[in-house]
Amino acid sequence: MPPRQPMFKVAARFRALRTAIGKALWRTCGCAAALAIGGCARQIPCDAIGALPAGVPQPPRACVVDGCSMAPDFNFARCCDEHDARYWRGGSAEERALADAEFGQCVAAKNHPVLARLYYFGVRVGGTPYLPTPWRWGFGWPYTHGYDVEAPGTGVPACTRDVPASVPIESVEP
Numbered sequence: 001m002p003p004r005q006p007m008f009k010v011a012a013r014f015r016a017l018r019t020a021i022g023k024a025l026w027r028t029c030g031c032a033a034a035l036a037i038g039g040c041a042r043q044i045p046c047d048a049i050g051a052l053p054a055g056v057p058q059p060p061r062a063c064v065v066d067g068c069s070m071a072p073d074f075n076f077a078r079c080c081d082e083h084d085a086r087y088w089r090g091g092s093a094e095e096r097a098l099a100d101a102e103f104g105q106c107v108a109a110k111n112h113p114v115l116a117r118l119y120y121f122g123v124r125v126g127g128t129p130y131l132p133t134p135w136r137w138g139f140g141w142p143y144t145h146g147y148d149v150e151a152p153g154t155g156v157p158a159c160t161r162d163v164p165a166s167v168p169i170e171s172v173e174p
Contacts, residue, residue, distance in 0.1 A: 042066060046085045049078075056089065059140025063088045068119065069135045079106035087127060090138025093147045100124055 046063035065084035067073040073080055083103040086095075104120035129137040129146045138145045 044081065046088065049081050049085075059089060059138070060142075061088075061140045063140060071119070071122070074110070074112065074115070076107045076110040076112065079103055079110065082106070083123070084135075087135065087137055088140040090129065090141055090145060091148050096127070096137045096147070100127070 043064045043066050046065055049065065063085060065081040065088075067077045067084075068080040069084070080103075083099060083106075086099040090096075100120060100123050103123060104116045107119055108116035126133065127135060127137050132143050133139075136143075137147070
């Protein structure tokens, strides 16, 4: 078994990989082509697209969406923007799973079933709140925010909110 690498080397390799992918995309399609498909760093406030939910706690950072972060938007930029707004707000692990599933369904409904699966798996792997990325779950909150323990606005622990009241909590498997 090879020796473990120090964390700073892993972080440096992650940054190098992200930079290399960005440069490859830029060389491949250039900004003009990226703009044509909606993927060249456009930034829109969430309230401009009607994606700010009412009645839930708002993170301290302003909500800004950029389409499909670092990936082509094609004809489903609205799906990406709505997904970004949900990621900005964050919430429980269950809410993230629901947001990702609805995102995949939205992309598939735009006639991109293969990209829907690819993007879905991308957000499931890369969207964890435990990575210091600008697209992580709850990116409107400080980095260490993580998942919410309660579903916003309900006062009910997120892990039990979908359990019918008639089912005793002791009988529910974790």
